[in-house]
Amino acid sequence: MTTTNRIMQQIQVSGIRRFDEAISSVPDIIKLTVGEPDLPTPAHVKKAGIQAIRDDVSHYSPLMGFQALQQAASQYFHQKYGLTYAPNEILATVGATEAVATALLSVLNPGDGVLMPTPGYTSYQPVVAMAQGNLIPIDTTKAGYKLTPAALAATIQAHQHDHLKVLIFNYPTNPTGVTYTKAELAALVTVIKQAGLLVLSDEIYSELTYEQPHTALATLYPEKTITINGLSKSHAMTGWRLGFIMAPLALINEMKKTHQYLVTSTSSISQAAGIEALTHGLDDGPKMRDIYQARRDYLVSRLSEIGINYLYPTGAFYVFAQVPADFNGNSWDFATQLAQEAHVAVIPGSAFGTSGEGWFRISYAASMANLRNSMNQLATWRAQTLV
Ligand SMILES: Cc1ncc(COP(=O)(O)O)c(C=O)c1O
Missing domain, CATH: 3.40.640.10 (Type I PLP-dependent aspartate aminotransferase-like (Major domain))
Incomplete structure (x- = not known):
């Protein structure tokens, strides 16, 4: 007789949480992982x-x-x-x-x-x-x-x-x-x-x-x-x-x-x-939306500059971006290496199903300073790995 429920035995903690926990010990890591507002409750x-x-x-x-x-x-x-x-x-x-x-x-x-x-x-x-x-x-x-x-x-x-x-x-x-x-x-x-x-x-x-x-x-x-x-x-x-x-x-x-x-x-x-x-609080959402929109605009312009392909986001606070074609490995490898070497944490696309493979998710529910630093670090890392 099994001690615990058979259905639950097949279910894992989500890939988002598992990845987040796996890279949390990297020093000075900038986390663009978990999808929750960094802004305070009004x-x-x-x-x-x-x-x-x-x-x-x-x-x-x-x-x-x-x-x-x-x-x-x-x-x-x-x-x-x-x-x-x-x-x-x-x-x-x-x-x-x-x-x-x-x-x-x-x-x-x-x-x-x-x-x-x-x-x-x-x-x-x-x-x-x-x-x-x-x-x-x-x-x-x-x-x-x-x-x-x-x-x-x-x-x-x-x-x-x-x-x-x-x-x-x-x-x-x-x-x-x-x-x-x-x-x-x-x-x-x-x-x-x-x-x-x-x-x-x-x-x-x-x-x-x-x-x-x-x-x-x-x-x-x-x-x-x-x-x-x-x-x-x-x-x-x-x-x-x-x-x-x-x-x-x-x-x-x-x-x-x-x-x-x-x-x-x-x-x-x-x-x-x-x-x-x-x-x-009918205006609270729109005020926050304006803040996220500025971050989105910043993020997509930096990604374009760095040469990372992405899906142009029209809602929520995520950019779904493509693992560069010259990277040798899957999305989990890419996100792990990015975390360890550039100290920037994103979620591997495979956490969202097999059809997410080859992609990664960046959350821009993060401060502008963190977005700026993370994009600078990504740009430097990308330039080094391309050489
Ligand atoms: C699509 C979607 N649905 C539901 C939730 C969960 O929302 P809540 O924190 O209100 O439980 C999230 C949280 O990230 C989400 O992205």
């Missing part, structure tokens, strides 16, 4: 959190979250993206991470097929495995790292007997920085609708788009979209652990049970801060 939001502690907001909240939070979220997402979720269709979760897990564990049955464009965010596959779903990757490398209606339709056709149930879709996309226009989304929805798929739409980076406003998928496909969002990126609140699932009531009512038995409710103090962020 002062007015912190103040609301402190006030909540003073006011003894230190008890369980209702399972779904405080009603005032559901109301604030309903209004905020309406104002921002035209979403029309009623307060009781919004479930407050422990970050987007719990939102993804609760949603997938609530809808999947063993053997259900789950489609997912790759390379993609690393936390979906383990949850699909926990729910005993069958993950079917859709390689986007030949289509500019975007999911196209043709590729989606072809995969659906090829797997028509595989109990296809959910498409996991994340945009702006981690790790590629790709995002989608309204017209592109509408074309995808035509295919999705025909197949009757549920969509888990992870829009946690929705405030960070640089070329065009974000279109929420649920505005085009409200009946079967499960929207994931939260305050981690928009309000630099990763440590507060506050996210949302927004979905039609019948789905939310099922998810409420999963959520109860996983976590009961998310932190009351964080919820109080979240009400403030959602009510008086």
Whole structure:
């Protein structure tokens, strides 16, 4: 008899974390690895959190979250993206991470097929495995790292007997920085609708788009979209652990049970801060976006100068760049050597699935000084290795 769960035995700590830990002992390393804002939580939001502690907001909240939070979220997402979720269709979760897990564990049955464009965010596959779903990757490398209606339709056709149930879709996309226009989304929805798929739409980076406003998928496909969002990126609140699932009531009512038995409710103090962020912090995201945009512009111009190819990022805070053709080794070797010799840490593309091989992810959720120094060090290292 095995002592631990067989499914969990097959699951590893994510490649992002493993790589980050592996290079952490390199002295003076500049880390452009983990995807979390370096900026502080806005002062007015912190103040609301402190006030909540003073006011003894230190008890369980209702399972779904405080009603005032559901109301604030309903209004905020309406104002921002035209979403029309009623307060009781919004479930407050422990970050987007719990939102993804609760949603997938609530809808999947063993053997259900789950489609997912790759390379993609690393936390979906383990949850699909926990729910005993069958993950079917859709390689986007030949289509500019975007999911196209043709590729989606072809995969659906090829797997028509595989109990296809959910498409996991994340945009702006981690790790590629790709995002989608309204017209592109509408074309995808035509295919999705025909197949009757549920969509888990992870829009946690929705405030960070640089070329065009974000279109929420649920505005085009409200009946079967499960929207994931939260305050981690928009309000630099990763440590507060506050996210949302927004979905039609019948789905939310099922998810409420999963959520109860996983976590009961998310932190009351964080919820109080979240009400403030959602009510008086509509400008917080755009202010941070402007800062990230300046960093993105700087980073891509330096990469061009150095001669590193990259995918031009239109959202999130990542640049997906190509391991130089003359480098002898895979993306893990490249990132390891870069860390050890240039003291710059990036994430190997293979951490995002086999289709990420040959690439690496740079996070620009880092100070301008760190970006400047890291690009100088990369330039010097590259010049030396080319000789
Ligand atoms: C695409 C995506 N979804 C979800 C998350 C997790 O967000 P949270 O910190 O709110 O759990 C991340 C974090 O990096 C992410 O990149």
